Amino acid sequence: MWKLVRYAAASNLARSRRFSAAIPGPCIVHKRGADILHDPWFNKDTGFPLTERDRLGLRGLLPPRVISFEQQYDRFMNSFRSLENNTQGQPDKVVSLAKWRILNRLHDRNETLYYRVLIDNIKEFAPIIYTPTVGLVCQNYSGLFRRPRGMYFSAKDKGEMMSMIYNWPAHEVDMIVLTDGSRILGLGDLGVQGIGIPIGKLDVYVAAAGINPQRILPVMLDVGTNNQKLLEDRLYLGLRQPRLEGEEYLSIIDEFMEAVHARWPKAIVQFEDFQMKWAFETLKRYQKKFCMFNDDIQGTAGVALAGLLGTVRAQGRPLTDFVNQKIVVVGAGSAGLGVLKMAIQAVAKISGCSELAAKSQFYLIDKDGLVTTERNNLDPAAAPFAKNPRDIEGLTEGASIIEVVKKIRPHVLLGLSGVGGIFNEEVLKAMRESVSTKPAIFAMSNPTMNAECTAIDAFKHAGENMVFASGSPFENVDLGNGIVGHVNQANNMYLFPGIGLGTLLSGAHLITDGMLQAAAECLASYMAEEDILKGILYPSVDSIRDVTAEVGAAVLRAAVEEELAEGNGDVGPKELSHMSKVWKNFRSYIFMIYLNYCLLENLPLSECS
Ligand SMILES: NC(=O)C1=CN([C@@H]2O[C@H](COP(=O)(O)OP(=O)(O)OC[C@H]3O[C@@H](n4cnc5c(N)ncnc54)[C@H](O)[C@@H]3O)[C@@H](O)[C@H]2O)C=CC1
Numbered sequence: 109m110w111k112l113v114r115y116a117a118a119s120n121l122a123r124s125r126r127f128s129a130a131i132p133g134p135c136i137v138h139k140r141g142a143d144i145l146h147d148p149w150f151n152k153d154t155g156f157p158l159t160e161r162d163r164l165g166l167r168g169l170l171p172p173r174v175i176s177f178e179q180q181y182d183r184f185m186n187s188f189r190s191l192e193n194n195t196q197g198q199p200d201k202v203v204s205l206a207k208w209r210i211l212n213r214l215h216d217r218n219e220t221l222y223y224r225v226l227i228d229n230i231k232e233f234a235p236i237i238y239t240p241t242v243g244l245v246c247q248n249y250s251g252l253f254r255r256p257r258g259m260y261f262s263a264k265d266k267g268e269m270m271s272m273i274y275n276w277p278a279h280e281v282d283m284i285v286l287t288d289g290s291r292i293l294g295l296g297d298l299g300v301q302g303i304g305i306p307i308g309k310l311d312v313y314v315a316a317a318g319i320n321p322q323r324i325l326p327v328m329l330d331v332g333t334n335n336q337k338l339l340e341d342r343l344y345l346g347l348r349q350p351r352l353e354g355e356e357y358l359s360i361i362d363e364f365m366e367a368v369h370a371r372w373p374k375a376i377v378q379f380e381d382f383q384m385k386w387a388f389e390t391l392k393r394y395q396k397k398f399c400m401f402n403d404d405i406q407g408t409a410g411v412a413l414a415g416l417l418g419t420v421r422a423q424g425r426p427l428t429d430f431v432n433q434k435i436v437v438v439g440a441g442s443a444g445l446g447v448l449k450m451a452i453q454a455v456a457k458i459s460g461c462s463e464l465a466a467k468s469q470f471y472l473i474d475k476d477g478l479v480t481t482e483r484n485n486l487d488p489a490a491a492p493f494a495k496n497p498r499d500i501e502g503l504t505e506g507a508s509i510i511e512v513v514k515k516i517r518p519h520v521l522l523g524l525s526g527v528g529g530i531f532n533e534e535v536l537k538a539m540r541e542s543v544s545t546k547p548a549i550f551a552m553s554n555p556t557m558n559a560e561c562t563a564i565d566a567f568k569h570a571g572e573n574m575v576f577a578s579g580s581p582f583e584n585v586d587l588g589n590g591i592v593g594h595v596n597q598a599n600n601m602y603l604f605p606g607i608g609l610g611t612l613l614s615g616a617h618l619i620t621d622g623m624l625q626a627a628a629e630c631l632a633s634y635m636a637e638e639d640i641l642k643g644i645l646y647p648s649v650d651s652i653r654d655v656t657a658e659v660g661a662a663v664l665r666a667a668v669e670e671e672l673a674e675g676n677g678d679v680g681p682k683e684l685s686h687m688s689k690v691w692k693n694f695r696s697y698i699f700m701i702y703l704n705y706c707l708l709e710n711l712p713l714s715e716c717s
């Protein structure tokens with residue numbers, strides 16, 4: 109009901125003259141005839157009405173009968189359901205790839221229909237265009253490749269990027285997702301094949317944040333690969349050379365960032381799936397210079413923090429109790445360290461203590477075990493979280509997960525290691541002895557086979573009175589007698605679209621810690637108490653547009669408060685500042701401008717005059 113009220117408010121705003129300019133008018137197309145039919149941005153297939161067929165030189169190029177958008181939609185969904193029936197009993201990988209192919213073919217034909225189908229069925233299709241299937245697609249990308257999507261900048265393009273960027277056909281770009289393919293999900297270095305990740309993330313942007321699909325740009329920076337198997341694969345589509353390192357590497361990224369900034373100074377660049385050393389280095393290098401963020405470090409941190417705070421509420425305890433939670437993080441990579449940093453800042457904020465004091469409740473484990481100050485060659489990025497041996501009586505440098513869990517009896521065991529099954533039966537059983545009345549297990553690594561444990565194993569071994577979250581989706585677990593073990597999806601998809609949306613609407617030229625914190629706090633307070641008490645920490649993926657609008661509004665307001673909002677389109681900084689004082693209008697503005705974009709699927713096409 110409240111959603112309807114909100115949409116009504118949005119359309120009232122839309123009727124006001126000031127904002128009507130933000131609603132897209134007829135779509136101007138610079139092509140004619142068959143060129144339009146072969147361009148997924150504009151193609152409506154058999155949906156072109158006769159008037160448009162005449163105007164755009166399409167008469168005779170299509171069968172005479174006009175099939176409406178709705179009919180085309182139904183036809184696609186029927187094909188999809190037939191595919192499901194026809195592939196029953198086949199191996200999961202075969203079925204998943206077949207589903208990805210049919211969706212991808214639709215994308216390559218008719219983007220508008222593709223996004224409509226995706227938006228309406230996001231819960232069902234997210235696992236295909238995003239994790240876990242996107243991982244499989246990246247692994248097989250060179251064989252699956254049919255048509256290019258996005259842009260490829262390689263080490264061989266050094267010195268050319270400033271002109272290459274103008275090869276992209278869209279005049280405006282709002283969102284770029286960029287990878288170098290060096291750490292694709294938990295699958296390691298996949299070189300150029302990692303392009304599937306920016307494509308999947310940007311599909312989520314369109315579906316969740318309503319970003320105009322003609323203003324997104326997936327980018328692969330191909331600096332080589334150290335994956336020997338790919339280097340030897342004769343179908344491999346990337347550079348056949350080892351990865352660039354050091355200054356050579358950074359000079360490629362620098363050149364790309366300068367080129368993007370020169371053409372689209374307001375575009376937001378999301379760094380995705382970079383190996384840890386470059387994830388941290390590039391964040392430090394660019395965050396005060398360009399409008400960018402690293403999703404694996406910063407987006408993941410916010411989602412995990414929201415889940416950790418939800419876990420406190422699930423125990424029936426006040427949020428202030430977060431400062432007493434013992435949390436073991438397994439995985440000291442870009443994601444695990446990002447989570448620790450943000451969680452420690454939250455403890456310091458809640459308790460008013462120093463960050464140094466706030467660290468005492470957190471334990472970090474990597475591939476060599478518990479990280480302490482006694483570690484030889486301690487990674488500087490992990491050093492701030494290393495335990496002083498004096499503070500961990502009964503544990504030593506390099507202690508195993510099971511030793512740490514048995515000794516600490518943590519409230520939360522959180523995995524971002526990329527290692528499937530590492531929370532084995534013994535570890536999960538040890539979590540039964542947690543000091544918490546309702547312990548939590550976060551198996552956040554992706555894709556599914558890299559999750560630290562499955563949902564079934566978690567409930568079976570760690571007990572039914574437990575909160576469970578995973579990075580990739582699992583089915584809820586039937587615990588018998590009508591009781592359901594709820595599976596949460598702790599994935600940065602709940603934050604990155606809102607971070608991008610809020611930043612875009614604000615027109616800020618930077619993404620600050622304050623804006624990211626606002627995003628995390630918004631997600632943390634999204635769930636109602638009654639759901640949280642049932643162990644439901646995050647909303648269903650079905651609600652992703654609503655969550656994204658809320659998060660976007662929170663990020664936008666934080667930008668206004670930090671006086672970074674320069675405005676977007678007709679809406680200037682003064683108007684944003686004024687609107688942000690009345691939260692209801694502010695949210696309505698967000699809903700109207702972007703979330704409505706994708707509802708306008710049948711925009712009439714007009715010729716360029
Ligand atoms: N759910 C979500 O939203 C997100 C999930 N992830 C997932 O997190 C995983 C890690 O990502 P990054 O931190 O970027 O990777 P990374 O490669 O930077 O770090 C992996 C860490 O795991 C540790 N590790 C490896 N083997 C281990 C073992 N046997 N025991 C304990 N620790 C071990 C490594 O020492 C390293 O510290 C990936 O699977 C990725 O898909 C990453 C970002 C977001």
Ligand SMILES: CC(=O)C(=O)O
Binds near residue numbers: 404553599
């Ligand atoms: C979800 C995500 O960003 C990752 O697994 O890397």
Ligand SMILES: [Mg+2]
Binds near residue numbers: 293380403404
């Ligand atoms: Mg990622």
